[in-house]
Amino acid sequence: MNKLSGTKKKIYEAALKLFAQxxxxxxxxxxxxxxxGIQQSAIYNHFKNKEAILDEIIDNLSNSHLINLFxxxxxKDIYKKGKSILKHISxxxxxxxxxxxxxxxxxxxxxxxxxxxxxxxxxxxEFYQKNVKKLSxxxxxxxQEEMIASMDPLVLANEFFSPLFFYQLQIVRLKADNKSTAxxxxxxxxxxxxxxxxxxxxxxxxxxxxx
Amino acid sequence: MNKLSGTKKKIYEAALKLFAQxxxxxxxxxxxxxxxGIQQSAIYNHFKNKEAILDEIIDNLSNSHLINLFxxxxxKDIYKKGKSILKHISxxxxxxxxxxxxxxxxxxxxxxxxxxxxxxxxxxxEFYQKNVKKLSxxxxxxxQEEMIASMDPLVLANEFFSPLFFYQLQIVRLKADNKSTAxxxxxxxxxxxxxxxxxxxxxxxxxxxxx
DNA sequence: GTCTATACAGAGATAGAC
DNA sequence: GTCTATCTCTGTATAGAC
Numbered sequence: 001m002n003k004l005s006g007t008k009k010k011i012y013e014a015a016l017k018l019f020a021q022x023x024x025x026x027x028x029x030x031x032x033x034x035x036x037g038i039q040q041s042a043i044y045n046h047f048k049n050k051e052a053i054l055d056e057i058i059d060n061l062s063n064s065h066l067i068n069l070f071x072x073x074x075x076k077d078i079y080k081k082g083k084s085i086l087k088h089i090s091x092x093x094x095x096x097x098x099x100x101x102x103x104x105x106x107x108x109x110x111x112x113x114x115x116x117x118x119x120x121x122x123x124x125x126e127f128y129q130k131n132v133k134k135l136s137x138x139x140x141x142x143x144q145e146e147m148i149a150s151m152d153p154l155v156l157a158n159e160f161f162s163p164l165f166f167y168q169l170q171i172v173r174l175k176a177d178n179k180s181t182a183x184x185x186x187x188x189x190x191x192x193x194x195x196x197x198x199x200x201x202x203x204x205x206x207x208x209x210x211x
Numbered sequence: 212m213n214k215l216s217g218t219k220k221k222i223y224e225a226a227l228k229l230f231a232q233x234x235x236x237x238x239x240x241x242x243x244x245x246x247x248g249i250q251q252s253a254i255y256n257h258f259k260n261k262e263a264i265l266d267e268i269i270d271n272l273s274n275s276h277l278i279n280l281f282x283x284x285x286x287k288d289i290y291k292k293g294k295s296i297l298k299h300i301s302x303x304x305x306x307x308x309x310x311x312x313x314x315x316x317x318x319x320x321x322x323x324x325x326x327x328x329x330x331x332x333x334x335x336x337e338f339y340q341k342n343v344k345k346l347s348x349x350x351x352x353x354x355q356e357e358m359i360a361s362m363d364p365l366v367l368a369n370e371f372f373s374p375l376f377f378y379q380l381q382i383v384r385l386k387a388d389n390k391s392t393a394x395x396x397x398x399x400x401x402x403x404x405x406x407x408x409x410x411x412x413x414x415x416x417x418x419x420x421x422x
Numbered sequence: 423g424t425c426t427a428t429a430c431a432g433a434g435a436t437a438g439a440c
Numbered sequence: 441g442t443c444t445a446t447c448t449c450t451g452t453a454t455a456g457a458c
Binding site for chain 1 (some may be wrong): 230232233234236237264293318321322324325326328331333334339366367369370372373374376377378381384386387398401402405409
């Protein structure tokens with residue numbers, strides 16, 4: 001996507017912004033053109049039609065930070081860091097909520113989720129399943145090393161993931177109304193603290209386990 | 212809303228269904244009329260215009276089960292039930308996800324959240340704030356009675372609420388593709404178990420507290 | 423209150439000159 | 441590759457007969 005010609009990239013970015021703000025259907029080709037600074041018909045030199053712009057945006061979601069919470073790190077390498085890796089992931093969610101570009105992608109995704117089956121497939125496989133599975137591997141390894149209490153890793157992964165998603169939605173929603181996000185933003189860290197304290201095996205409990 | 216004349220109610224319900232499925236903008240007045248079985252122009256005998264239908268739907272959200280998780284019970288009366296009240300709320304979320312009518316309202320709400328400021332106000336005040344505040348009162352009372360560990364009740368309320376919301380979204384999304392919701396449905400209960408076990412003060416810990 | 427007919431505006435897309 | 445002009449279709453809304 002970064003290798004597109006100047007105008008095509010401008011169209012892509014203007015469209016993404018408008019789709020995220022008003023939705024795909026409510027956005028007109030004329031509006032996109034106006035945002036880019038060209039005539040409406042010139043759009044068709046770069047995209048076959050309006051839907052082709054939408055498709056290109058969906059195609060490119062996979063490259064975004066929205067889904068790469070682990071930044072290609074292998075869960076098996078990072079679980080040893082314990083709480084700090086959870087802090088890191090939690091912080092990724094927070095950064096994404098404030099990053100102007102990724103914020104648009106998230107808003108676009110939520111906006112069109114029920115209108116586009118390809119998008120739902122992306123959401124399910126790349127955004128949800130992939131991340132939750134990686135998380136559950138991390139938790140599974142932590143259990144084996146007796147860093148955390150033993151329970152269903154997949155449930156644990158869902159429990160860790162879901163509040164982060166919710167708080168992200170909160171931030172993006174509040175930003176849509178130019179409201180303060182300060183309180184919501186603190187919840188990312190508080191979630192990790194709360195969660196880790198719940199599952200960790202501290203010294204006392206560890207002694208109990210081995211006695 | 213239940214006191215509307217026959218046709219007006221039919222229009223309302225057909226519109227809600229279509230708005231929830233395809234979004235407000237993508238739904239045409241003709242489609243609504245076709246679903247009701249009347250001519251497109253006849254709609255205007257019952258609603259001033261298309262937007263008036265949308266407004267009426269938003270007005271009526273407050274009457275739905277979507278927001279009345281507590282069914283008008285006073286938090287101060289129910290906290291004593293401990294875990295079972297959490298189970299009850301968790302189950303309400305699950306039921307809502309499967310109830311055909313409330314499911315539509317939820318999907319409609321998520322669909323139009325970023326397109327309608329009034330809807331965002333409703334979401335924030337009625338769906339989120341109101342329920343989370345009631346929850347935090349419940350948790351606060353539980354803390355005072357030393358049923359659960361002492362911490363910020365509002366954080367706790369958010370931590371309990373957010374996975375329920377997320378799992379509800381999962382169910383509604385999966386249903387949109389006619390996929391199985393069995394696994395996702397189990398997460399409601401597992402969440403409550405996980406959560407309660409985290410915060411409750413069991414006998415051992417209680418003894419530690421008092422010694 | 424519903425119908426047919428129609429007005430009117432807005433949207434997506436194409437043709438052809440430059 | 442961009443422009444102007446235009447086509448065609450679709451959508452909202454109104455008028456007026458029944």
